[in-house]
Amino acid sequence: MDIMGNKHLLLMDLRIGRRYSNSFYNVVKRLCEELMNQFQHTQKVLDNFTFEQIIDNRLRLKVSIDTIQLLAFQVLDKALKNASYTSPKIQKEILHIFSTKVKNAIREEFGDAKYCIIVDETRDELKNEQMAIVLRFVDKDDIQNIRRQRYDGASNMRALVAASKAVIPIHKFFPKLTFVFNIVGASCKRNDELKVAQAVEIEHMIDIDKLETGKGLNQIGTLQRARHTCWSSHFKLVSSLIKIFSPTCEVLLNIINEGTTFVQRGDTDSAYEALTSFEFVFILHLIKEMLEITDLLCHALQSSTKAFLQKFREDKWDALLANMKSFCKVCNIDVPNMNVPYIRRRCRARDHQDDFTVEHYYRVDIFYATIDSQLQELNG
Template sequence: MRGEWNRLQALFLRECPYAYYVHCFAHKLQLALVAASREAKSVHQFFENLNFIINIVVGSSKRNDELQSVQVAEIESMIASNEIETRRGANQIGTLQRPVDTRWSSHFNFVCSLIRMFHATCSVLDIISKEGTNYSQRSDAEATYMVLTSFEFVLILHLMKEIMGFTNCLCQALQQNYQDILNAMKLVSTTKSLLQNLKNEKWEHFLDTVKSFCEKKNEIDVPDMNARYTRARDRSCRQNEESFMTMEHHFRIDVFIAAIDFQLQELDNRFSEHAVELLRLSATLSPQDAYKSFKIDDICSLVEKFYRQDFIEQEKIILRFQLDHYKLDVPKHSDFQNMPTLSELCRGLTISGKSKIYNLIDRLIRLVLTLLVSTATTERAFSAMKLVKTRLRSRMEDEFLADNLVVYIEKEIVKDFTTEMTMDEFYSIKDRRC
């Protein structure tokens, strides 16, 4: 895809030398967050254990059937005791979803499904440890059961649910078809605020939630948080009083805060000062709050720092004079009041004809709007190509392929077309000899 000499990027550069390669920002962020979450040693071991659990529990159709049958029995018991309600779509039988690094939501879905099916998973592991076909299966299931029912594993399981829940919203938003950098940066800001709030103020509530889960699941023992924490048996004799560490200190500092700090640090790294400066200057064009952030000097700095090659020197001089007229005209015009986004402003300038008057400002707005935060739409187009041009259609010409891809990709537009419209279009074509 990104090969500069003989891959797809090279083909694009031959047609348009000014095109540049942008890796999918959503996928970059997902991969970075997955890697950052593993920086804490306990969390890294947690993910290794997750893979081991899913390989054992749903590694075969038989075990997957056992998992679902245990869920059925558990749901029936809870319905009989009036612990849960019955309604359409509720109490669905599911399975554990295998996580994939490039799909952050898969990690979040897996963690949620494991919490939901925790008792059923423990039951399946217990069955395998007793009825496994060989000693290896029984031993692996027994060891996995001990890990799954440990307090530290359950605490990290709930911690990952909280962290992934916040970052999952950001990752999903970055994969939408239409997403500009201003909204993306706002989502980053809210995600960081939520993680920071979780770190500073939610520890006690989080710990109570984990303890409540352990008490509900009788298999899990809650340790004394004031007791001494020892890292390993062979090292405990060498730990003196100065290195005394309580269980709560370990879970809060080494696990809870450490995992959140790595996520916050990665978000800061991915959205660097360069991107923040670009956002700050781009925000001066925003029509929100009655053009409150509009500043001519910042807009000129935006052009000088980031779009120097898109404006010649004479246009930079003319731009400042256009901005002076624009400031007295557009913000006070009735048609441009209460516009929420830059895209609405750009559309309004085109409809009113002011895009021709303020052509340089319109060009700058369009440049800001085309800042990529995700290439999800492009990736979906390439996925569609595999469906259209198959092994049996390998000799399809480029023009015919492009026509088919447009119809397939632009489904929202094509769905408004009717058979009559298509027939009328063909009738309007000049008669051709049969």
């Protein structure tokens, strides 16, 4: 005898309860269907049951359902026959009762102690705004036991990254960064290709004595996803991209040459062109250095972070530019002549020459402007 064949028998017994509550009947019906679905997954086990075991199991299930029916009917018999306990109005009333009890319990707990209310908002993964209201207080009998308080720096990081986007080249950089990540990290196959390319590069660098060997060194990794609600993850993304820049380029070139569709090859070509431009690489290094400093907001005082940023602005331009040129040389990226007049590109046509040099553009319009946006945000 197959226990799956008894589903209709159970539901026939349940129809007796319909005169009491259609809602309850539907709930128990869904319960039975879920139980039957679970039985399907264990059919091999059930096939080995004896006839007596099947009868006993059916009896236990029927008794359990009858018991649930009896208890529910005792409640429903005392209620109005047209009562509905799943309507939005009833649910709101129940929530109101719960909230009132919670508020009364909180009032009793902290009495006349001081308290504060924090209202914060953020975006979830679907980019929907979420607001949280937090009541912070200390028990009236325990305030003398306070030692310290700690705060999350995620909102500060978000404000700083948002402030940096006020600089147009930085604002254009982040979509390109996400574009590159989405192409390279689109599938397990591409992640595997990225790891293989890293292994080949590490082996080559070791052969030419450009890398040290030892335990924990030269680990193979992937690009770190930048999450909208966790701004410190942007620092991890730019750091990982700098570390595996050449393998990332190799994966993009493979897609351009072997992509299955014109759209795929065209999008990848655009990503590769953006990734290997001097401006993108310059901002990539600038953002990495800047976020490495501002990440200290989560661990240090705000004034210290401002001091680090100011020192970086005043002293680190030459070091950043030298590091950039060395990086571009390794990755075969053309470094523009910093002393020639800067020519602005508009709609892909170089039709306007400004009255300043290429170095002025990168140093003043991007380097200084980006750091100043951070300092202004911190001062505010």
